[in-house]
Amino acid sequence: MARDDAPAGRISLDVVEAQAGGDIGRVVMSGVAGLPGGSVAECAQFLQHDADGLRRCFISAPHGTPSHCLNLIVPPSDERADVGLIIMGTMGYPGFSGSNAMCAVAALAEAGRLPTTEDEQRLVLETPAGLSTLDVGCRAARVETVTYEAVPGFVATGERRLDVEGWGTVPVELVYGGTSYVVVRGAEVGIDPATTTIESLNHFCGALLASLDPAWRIHHPLLGDLPPPALVLLAGELESSAVKGVHVPLAVYMHPGVICRGPTGTGTTALLAYLTKRGELPPGTTVRTLSPFGNAFEGTLLGGARIGDFTGVRTAIRGHPRVLARSQVFLDDETFSGDEQGFRRLFDTPSGERSPI
The missing domain is CATH 3.10.310.10 (Diaminopimelate Epimerase; Chain A, domain 1)
Incomplete structure (x- = not known):
């Protein structure tokens, strides 16, 4: 030292x-x-x-x-x-x-x-x-x-419906992408992560985490019981354009009170696991994840993975550090x-x- x-x-x-x-x-x-x-x-x-x-x-x-x-x-x-x-x-x-x-x-x-x-x-x-x-x-x-x-990602639970103060019933899933995420489809709650204000994103995600049962957490087959989730991933819709390619707007909330400036690498893996489980993403697809601040990562779905009794995904994540x-x-x-x-x-x-x- x-x-x-x-x-x-x-x-x-x-x-x-x-x-x-x-x-x-x-x-x-x-x-x-x-x-x-x-x-x-x-x-x-x-x-x-x-x-x-x-x-x-x-x-x-x-x-x-x-x-x-x-x-x-x-x-x-x-x-x-x-x-x-x-x-x-x-x-x-x-x-x-x-x-x-x-x-x-x-x-x-x-x-x-x-x-x-x-x-x-x-x-x-x-x-x-x-x-x-x-x-x-x-x-x-x-x-x-x-x-x-990335470490293999997987959807750890079935859909659960939470009563969120001010938002009614919200369907969520727990997804592992290297850490635990509560994943919400923005369309389910009328929130577009690309256009909603940071203040509103913070308000919704904070209320969502506050409604979670502390006992609801991921049991990882290799790592055991993980801590209660402190991250929310609000996913937009899968889109494709000539300029952006295949892309998904998203927002990652880090408790307490932080909307990440980037889409995060673990969030990108969690998103790919979530979309794959829903049959929306074929192997080999590269998806550009976009944060509310316009920052991006690229995630490629390499294929499937087995994590204990879970079926998950292998992903490659690409970024440009400085x-x-x-x-x-x-x-x-x-x-x-x-x-x-x-x-x-x-x-x-x-x-x-x-x-x-």
């Missing part, structure tokens, strides 16, 4: 800020060293239960905002992986995030940890959701495109005031514990 570079009494974190699909991902490259051993998933569980102060610090003033996510580069435990990645945000600790994985790749290239030759590079990430393979295209010594094969800034973030005694010991432990490296990558 870069203690020598920090003012007296402060801790210094090396942070790269990047964007993918319009969403900001801040990537901690060094400075966090006190994670226990074990898998990346176990490290994420430690952060969630014993050191959540790091996440909270970066999603609130003065160090961050609720719309920004934090990504922690850690050593992988799986020998097949090149890098470990833990993702944190307002929604908690998702198992995977496509936009944040892209931001992490761009940050690794910025820090000189990933070659930026014209030849396409292949990188394997270990995340709490498992391994993800990313193909990285570079030009002029910078990352231009990232395409990854590094925005690199900085040192200083944390001082006020940051630690009253917080748990686990948070303090992150900035010490006792003998035998894993060091930063």
Whole structure:
């Protein structure tokens, strides 16, 4: 950890800020060293239960905002992986995030940890959701495109009808796309995600999540019971045009109170799983997902997948990440005031514990 570079009494974190699909991902490259051993998933569980102060610090003033996510580069435990990645945000600790994985790749290239030759590079990430393979295209010594094969997505429940205050009965489904989504068809509630105001989208999605039974969640065959969903995907209609190709407008809500600026990678996978289950998407189709802010990802339906007893989909997601800034973030005694010991432990490296990558 870069203690020598920090003012007296402060801790210094090396942070790269990047964007993918319009969403900001801040990537901690060094400075966090006190994670226990074990898998990346176990490290994420430690952060969630014993050191959540790091996440909270970066999603609130003065160090961050609720719309920004934090990504922690850690050593992988799986020998097949090149890098470990833990993702944190307002929604908690998702198992995977496509936009944040892209931001992490761009940050690794910025820090000189990933070659930026014209030849396409292949990188394997270990995340709490498992391994993800990313193909990285570079030009002029910078990352231009990232395409990854997502963890398999699937529709986890049948349709359920919720009584949503102010909206009546709303049909929803739970869908896994790397994290849990409550998926709603915009046409079912008279909302077009392409034209509805951000304030109205926030109001509807917040009311929808407030109506959920906390016990209603996804049981993943490999990962077990997932946390209650904190994300809503409001899907528009599948359309096709000469200019945009096959595309779907959508809005992703991140509880509490954030409409994502991008369509998100996991949201794109969840959408493709949802449309496939309804028989609306043949294999091989590439769909452009468009957020209310005009930002886009491309998702390709590669084929079917089997996840325990679930029939799901394999997808490839493509985006264009870009590094925005690199900085040192200083944390001082006020940051630690009253917080748990686990948070303090992150900035010490006792003998035998894993060091930063």
